[in-house]
Amino acid sequence: MFDWLNTSRGTASRSEEVGLTSAFGQATSRLSSVSRLSRSSDESNAYPHRLLKHFNLSPGSADSEEHAKHIVQLLGAHEEEREKEDDQAQDLHKEKVSLEEDSYGLLIMRILYWSDGTDSAVFWTRHGIDYEGSCRSQPWLALVHANIVFILTVVTQLWVTWMLYRNSKNLMQHWETFPDRHNQMTINQAATEVSQMVASGNLDPQLLAECQKTWSIRDNAVFVFILILWTAKMVPEFKMAKKSVRELLAIDSRNGKEPMLASDGCTVLRISHCLRAFLILSIPTVRLVVAICLFVAGCDFICSQEQTGSVVLKGMCMWFVTDIDTIFLKAFASEGAQRKLQSLRLMVAKEKNIFINMTPRLWDHGLGGLIYLMFVVLCVGYQTGILGYACEVPGLDHTKAQLFNFRVTCNHYCSQVASPDSPPRCGAMPL
Numbered sequence: 306m307f308d309w310l311n312t313s314r315g316t317a318s319r320s321e322e323v324g325l326t327s328a329f330g331q332a333t334s335r336l337s338s339v340s341r342l343s344r345s346s347d348e349s350n351a352y353p354h355r356l357l358k359h360f361n362l363s364p365g366s367a368d369s370e371e372h373a374k375h376i377v378q379l380l381g382a383h384e385e386e387r388e389k390e391d392d393q394a395q396d397l398h399k400e401k402v403s404l405e406e407d408s409y410g411l412l413i414m415r416i417l418y419w420s421d422g423t424d425s426a427v428f429w430t431r432h433g434i435d436y437e438g439s440c441r442s443q444p445w446l447a448l449v450h451a452n453i454v455f456i457l458t459v460v461t462q463l464w465v466t467w468m469l470y471r472n473s474k475n476l477m478q479h480w481e482t483f484p485d486r487h488n489q490m491t492i493n494q495a496a497t498e499v500s501q502m503v504a505s506g507n508l509d510p511q512l513l514a515e516c517q518k519t520w521s522i523r524d525n526a527v528f529v530f531i532l533i534l535w536t537a538k539m540v541p542e543f544k545m546a547k548k549s550v551r552e553l554l555a556i557d558s559r560n561g562k563e564p565m566l567a568s569d570g571c572t573v574l575r576i577s578h579c580l581r582a583f584l585i586l587s588i589p590t591v592r593l594v595v596a597i598c599l600f601v602a603g604c605d606f607i608c609s610q611e612q613t614g615s616v617v618l619k620g621m622c623m624w625f626v627t628d629i630d631t632i633f634l635k636a637f638a639s640e641g642a643q644r645k646l647q648s649l650r651l652m653v654a655k656e657k658n659i660f661i662n663m664t665p666r667l668w669d670h671g672l673g674g675l676i677y678l679m680f681v682v683l684c685v686g687y688q689t690g691i692l693g694y695a696c697e698v699p700g701l702d703h704t705k706a707q708l709f710n711f712r713v714t715c716n717h718y719c720s721q722v723a724s725p726d727s728p729p730r731c732g733a734m735p736l
Contacts, residue, residue, distance in 0.1 A: 401572060401650040402552055405545055407630035408451075408458040409588050411638060413549075414649050415451035417565070417573055418443040420580055425566035438570015447642075454637050455588075458630045462595050465626050470602035476609035479518075480708050487511060492707035493697050496714040506722040516715035522613050525712050531620040532688055535603050536681045542596040542627055549589035553581055555653035572650045599626060604688050608705045 404410035422442045429436040483492050490498075495512055502508045508516070522528075559565060559575040567574050576584075603623050610616045625632075634643065690696030690706025693713050 408454045408634045412451040412455040421565040425564040428564040429568045466599045466602045469606045473605035473609040492711045496711040499714045519712040519715045532685045536684045539600045546593035571648045
């Protein structure tokens with residue numbers, strides 16, 4: 306069966322390698338069962354030796370090892386080409402996806418069922434196919450209920466967001482008016498002066514008083530880590546909004562008398578252009594706007610805190626705001642409505658691989674995670690002025706970045722002048 310491989314034995318000359326490659330191309334179908342062996346991560350180390358045995362090669366010669374490794378390389382190239390072909394064929398395949406189990410998903414479900422009415426049931430009955438869904442139109446009450454829960458969710462999230470933003474603005478007011486109290490000296494200029502006075506310890510009393518306000522937070526790294534956690538918490542919210550938009554765009558368009566629902570009554574096959582536009586503008590867009598507002602207000606709220614405990618506790622308490630949509634669904638929707646939402650599926654085209662011409666599966670092999678991580682790093686870097694080192698760069702010289710730099714500088718100053726041999730001039734050292 307493997308006589309073609311015996312011709313490649315001997316010296317590893319260039320002509321023999323070419324012949325082996327050509328023979329491999331002719332025997333691709335025979336290697337399909339072998340190539341599947343390489344997909345097991347637990348046995349990847351023993352894969353070349355299994356090939357030796359499979360092809361009746363002698364494990365004692367260097368030529369056999371070389372040929373086996375060469376075969377592995379060819380199989381890997383073949384697998385890569387197959388992945389590219391699979392990605393290129395994704396446009397022809399559909400997949401069923403579920404809606405998010407929250408108040409946003411509930412409204413989408415109610416609108417879809419209400420807009421379909423009994424059209425799908427009539428279509429499948431006319432064609433002699435049993436329709437497993439409801440043969441009655443969805444009552445107005447269901448649509449009204451979903452809208453009430455949706456509006457209550459959005460209003461609550463926006464109200465909490467506004468309260469966080471207003472509270473942070475009140476706390477930041479002291480620092481935003483800093484130049485007015487110090488002869489138009491910016492916070493960055495004050496930080497520079499504080500840094501220059503570390504050796505002498507003769508800091509201006511007014512600046513010393515400002516430093517004392519920041520001395521209650523001994524380690525400013527707490528801002529960095531809580532901002533990382535908050536940004537990481539908000540990333541899934543942005544991803545869910547993007548996912549909803551993509552799925553609504555990936556559903557086939559409905560023309561004429563084509564049914565919206567499949568014969569099972571719970572799979573959406575197609576929707577009209579008007580319904581698609583309405584759903585995208587009214588639900589995922591609103592979700593994205595709420596998420597952006599909440600993210601910005603949360604960052605401001607964290608950066609405005611003046612106690613270490615407040616930074617940690619209030620940062621963690623904000624997490625519940627992102628779960629309000631899920632909380633309201635479980636609280637204000639019946640078990641039957643929740644089960645119906647869980648069973649609803651959208652028939653959508655698979656998402657395209659944007660790296661198909663580079664390395665297949667590159668996004669799933671770590672690139673996607675690195676991009677999300679880079680997004681978090683950039684957001685935190687912007688909030689802190691790249692940890693205070695770039696707070697004088699235009700665009701990064703906002704109040705929060707300048708305040709972070711001032712806190713770090715004052716912390717260094719107070720730790721130097723508050724020695725055991727002299728009374729601490731920055732107040733009591735925080736625990």
